[in-house]
Amino acid sequence: MKHSDEAALQATLAAMKLAQAQGGAPDAALRIDRLTRLLHLLRERADDFCTALDADFGGRPRDASLMNDVMSSFNSVKYARAQLRGWMKPERRKGVFPFNLFGARVEVSHIPKGVVGVLGTWNVPLFTTLAPLGFVLAAGNRAMIKPSELVPRTSALLQQTIAAYFAADEVAVFTGDAGLASDFSALAFDHMVLTGSSATGVRVMRAAAEHLVPVTLELGGKSPVIIGRSADIRLAAQRIVEGKAMNGGQICVSPDTVYVAQELLEPFVAACQEAHRQMFPPADGVAALTAIINERHQMRIESYVDDARARGGRIVDCGAGLPAADARLPLRLVVDAPADSMLAQEEIFGPVLQVECYADVSEAIDRINAGPRPLALYYFGSDRDEEQRVLRSTVSGGVAINDVIMHVAAHDAPFGGIGASGMGAYHGREGFAEFSHARTLYRSGWWDPRKALGLARPYPKQLHARLLKTLRV
Missing domain, CATH: 3.40.309.10 (Aldehyde Dehydrogenase; Chain A, domain 2)
Incomplete structure (x- = not known):
């Protein structure tokens, strides 16, 4: 069973990476479509999730589940959908002097990282998976999710509903015990986000380091x-x-x-x-x-x-x-x-x-x-x-x-969080940036001044002295 679980994880990750490479960065329309499907999932299956959560906890008021898990996730995803067109726009930055005087330009684009792994926890199992998922999808990524084994009914329902609303190479949910979570955290994702304890954060970060996977850790502590x-x-x-x-x-x-x-x-x-x-x-x-x-x-x-x-x-x-x-x-x-x-x-x-x-x-x-x-x-x-x-x-x-x-x-x-309470963030524009790569683009201008300024090889003998004079505090 362990071998087959590992194989399924690896196969899904490979399929998602291939689909992302072939499809390229999704446009705003596709991102909005994915977020809208996630909103429909939450709206249409809200009562089912409240029932599952009540059973998993052995007693959880339906209004608490609706507010803390369903609505909090829904509102976070809806906010990301409303803002993502603005977040996607390239940002103009100050150019390189004096090249910017002759048309050279610098801009920063936020491009998808690729496939993001989401490790949720049991206390608010929808919010700790679907709220970050909203920003993962807004940033143009695909996602693999491992919810907590301590809420088996909720996790099974999440797996079922995600499969109904998303293609297998867009978003996939894997359920299982701590062994599966360990295999999951060892995958070569392009980014990984965890909500859990500080001890779990250390284990996940150690596993992610094997593939230099950047991590977002939302942990806890004595607030x-x-x-x-x-x-x-x-x-x-x-x-x-x-x-x-x-x-x-x-x-x-x-x-x-x-x-x-x-x-x-x-x-x-x-x-x-x-x-x-x-x-x-x-x-x-x-x-x-x-x-x-x-x-x-x-x-x-x-x-x-x-x-x-x-x-x-x-x-x-x-x-x-x-x-x-x-x-x-x-x-x-x-x-x-x-x-x-x-x-x-x-x-x-x-x-x-x-x-x-x-x-x-x-x-x-x-x-x-x-x-x-x-x-x-x-x-x-x-x-x-x-x-x-x-x-x-x-x-x-x-x-x-x-x-x-x-x-x-x-x-x-x-x-x-910060320090023992975590690193990185989601929500807001920072959440979009967390799951994006900020890529700098330099566009050459209509004339190159290097030769006229004596900055082209072979360098003139006086260049060293001239450059030293520019080092003004």
């Missing part, structure tokens, strides 16, 4: 929140809880650690409990909560909480009154978890929020800078000086002010 003393605590709690509850905290830009001034700790904790009760009334049960994807991940989350509790951390259950449910977990706050606890060291990726206190905001900044660079950073407050202090003193993939996660919805701006 921090700083709540300033000028913040509206109730607003901050409401938006943080809402963001953390999204997909059961299983989102790469989910708030992970909150830094709050010591005197605001108890008001913040109380506000989080109240916000959670309003969003998930005990009388309604747990149907609105998203389940943890599987038992292994649930055990991982519980081990973090148990470890923090054993080390003296304070656990606050924001879901008091909700009926017990196996995998649909309400939000818990862990206050003052020891620095060497698993919760403080690892990305939580679940409905648990680490809360730390500070006396001066510089303490929070120092703790953030002591760790890997996060995919997202959030600040709540109305103090512009403090806001700028936080922004100048930290490095992160993206930022939201007085909100969380919303920067990902900005279709006209890049989304990506």
Whole structure:
């Protein structure tokens, strides 16, 4: 089976590369047609995808799947379709002096790279495959997709629908286990994009290096929140809880650690409990909560909480009154978890929020800078000086002010990480550029001045002295 899977991957890649070479860079009409087919796929099979996602998670509200996976992908693809004609236009650049005085011109064209491999993940399986696919197709490429094996129904449906809407040498989906993912990441793509953990990013990047395949890595990390003393605590709690509850905290830009001034700790904790009760009334049960994807991940989350509790951390259950449910977990706050606890060291990726206190905001900044660079950073407050202090003193993939996660919805701006949280970006013009090669074109003018300027061989004896005089600082 492994041999046949490898052979199928290699055969598909070869067919796509041949088709791309024979067909050349697709024009705008073909790119728009491909993106339109992708939009029809999402629109016409939206309910089927919501059903598959609910089954794969063992409990995921349909409106959550519709918003987080279907609509987010749809809107991203639609934006790329609307902009691609402008993105495709060659860019005039400054010419080479003095040749530009005689008609020489320089321009940059963005040409397709060829065949792009897309490795998706399980938490938002459509968004992590079809959102980058939109920019891959807008840039004129073909694509091979490997969705996560942890969502088998969704992956199978994606494979089925892609095959119905696209030719086999345009877009193809391969389903299988981690072994197939390893074979997939070892292929000689022209570019590869991965959404996953930092550990997976290292493995994929190592495999890609064998063929010098450029990579886009959207990873994760402990995205921090700083709540300033000028913040509206109730607003901050409401938006943080809402963001953390999204997909059961299983989102790469989910708030992970909150830094709050010591005197605001108890008001913040109380506000989080109240916000959670309003969003998930005990009388309604747990149907609105998203389940943890599987038992292994649930055990991982519980081990973090148990470890923090054993080390003296304070656990606050924001879901008091909700009926017990196996995998649909309400939000818990862990206050003052020891620095060497698993919760403080690892990305939580679940409905648990680490809360730390500070006396001066510089303490929070120092703790953030002591760790890997996060995919997202959030600040709540109305103090512009403090806001700028936080922004100048930290490095992160993206930022939201007085909100969380919303920067990902900005279709006209890049989304990506830095350092341990990733590299490269998709969304916006930067997403189109990510999957394109910027090719410089020099066009000679109507007269060549080299001979008249003494720049043609054989060089005159005085050329060296003349050139030295031009080196002016």
